Amino acid sequence: MATATTPRYSIGAFAQAVGLTAPTLRYYENEGLIEPHRLANGRRYYEETDVNWVKFLLHLKGTGMSISELKQYVEWRAAGDSTIPQRLELLKKVKADFLVQFNEVQHHLQILNDKINWYEEKEAGVTQDHEDFATYLQRFGHRE
Amino acid sequence: MATATTPRYSIGAFAQAVGLTAPTLRYYENEGLIEPHRLANGRRYYEETDVNWVKFLLHLKGTGMSISELKQYVEWRAAGDSTIPQRLELLKKVKADFLVQFNEVQHHLQILNDKINWYEEKEAGVTQDHEDFATYLQRFGHRE
DNA sequence: TGTTGACTTAAAGTGGACTTTAAGTTGTAA
DNA sequence: TTACAACTTAAAGTCCACTTTAAGTCAACA
Structure with missing residues (x-):
């Protein structure tokens, strides 16, 4: 064998x-x-x-x-299977924290995207007066 | 006035x-x-x-x-509007890096979720033999 | 046989983003 | 007018997750 x-x-x-x-x-x-x-x-x-x-x-x-x-x-x-509840609790806490961060980070991305688009419009458009970023954001309902 | x-x-x-x-x-x-x-x-x-x-x-x-x-x-x-191309390039690079990280992190979350579910099934199920995590992942097409 | 390259250890160093300390100044309220 | 909170500065300290260094051991190959 x-x-x-x-x-x-x-x-x-x-x-x-x-x-x-x-x-x-x-x-x-x-x-x-x-x-x-x-x-x-x-x-x-x-x-x-x-x-x-x-x-x-x-x-x-x-x-x-x-x-x-x-x-x-x-x-x-x-330590064995008796600690499964603790492990589960830890992982759930990690997940909860993660989801908070995840939402925040998605909002950061939104603003980054908006800024990129704003620059691209500004580059493409005529040289003269262009609405500022804050005003631009408002048009999309994106705050801050 | x-x-x-x-x-x-x-x-x-x-x-x-x-x-x-x-x-x-x-x-x-x-x-x-x-x-x-x-x-x-x-x-x-x-x-x-x-x-x-x-x-x-x-x-x-x-x-x-x-x-x-x-x-x-x-x-x-x-430095003024003449640096808009540089700023745009920087922001686009930041966005690209961000998106790479974002995808990775989503995969990490998937595995975390799978592990939480696996523990919950294990806790709920009978005390006897339970498939291991690797096998469990395979059932969902989640690798590693 | 001697020279690589991969390993071993403990300890010190690094980088980034703050945070804390120490010593001093200023404005207001009791 | 004195106590207190809020400010000022430069420099040192902290935390995390590594990374690097130094000094040595070991196996294999020319």
């Missing part, structure tokens, strides 16, 4: 695979987010499941979670 | 009006983003148009522009 062996990544190869640098991986490890295996000579190695794990962490990070929040999440995960 | 006077804001009142702190306003001034007027005794004052200006800067900042990019924009603006 054959034993299926999962490929082992050195820290460099793993960094490539997840889109980080080796120093960043060591930093994350220090912060308690990852716990790689070690070869007999002390070198780290990572397995396929670690790729998914880090990619998932990066998604959470991308929604605004800080390193310390990620650490808290990781600790709860290591 | 009456002379219309615009109200003058002290730095504290102005900070309130734009949602920043007085030290932050001094910092922005130092960085070249704002140039308030001064009373005879050396104290800063701001006018109504400055409120709009700062709010607009905060919108740009909210789309991802750094202080130094804002400074560049402000300098071009002070």
Whole structure:
């Protein structure tokens, strides 16, 4: 009977695979987010499941979670299924914060778009008097 | 004939009006983003148009522009209409970068949502074997 | 055998955007 | 007239998330 062996990544190869640098991986490890295996000579190695794990962490990070929040999440995960309520609560809080930011940022984009359009109209139009940006915004119902 | 006077804001009142702190306003001034007027005794004052200006800067900042990019924009603006092409180019670049980030962040949210749903199903369902997150994601066509 | 290149560690450094401190001035209200 | 809040400055400090440095170990290849 054959034993299926999962490929082992050195820290460099793993960094490539997840889109980080080796120093960043060591930093994350220090912060308690990852716990790689070690070869007999002390070198780290990572397995396929670690790729998914880090990619998932990066998604959470991308929604605004800080390193310390990620650490808290990781600790709860290591503590087992009894911490699922805490994890769920944390993720819901992260989501709520995210949605607030998301709306704000969409409004910022709106104003940016309006300003670009205003410049383009100004460039295209005659050199003479052009309504100012505030007035322009009002025409679209965009405040401030 | 009456002379219309615009109200003058002290730095504290102005900070309130734009949602920043007085030290932050001094910092922005130092960085070249704002140039308030001064009373005879050396104290800063701001006018109504400055409120709009700062709010607009905060919108740009909210789309991802750094202080130094804002400074560049402000300098071009002070230089007059001949710099409109540069300003337009900068804003378009900011918008392009923003849209890239925006798409990424939406994907991060998708994964966060999926994870929340996965936990909720797990909590609701029977205690026994529950499909893992990777498999769960596949059912929705959400990768990684 | 010796020279790469990839790894190991702990500690110090960086960048951005503020925030805080310290020491002093000014205007108003009790 | 004295207390207090709000202002002034320059400089130092903070926080976060890395990044860089320094000094050393190790495996493989010419």
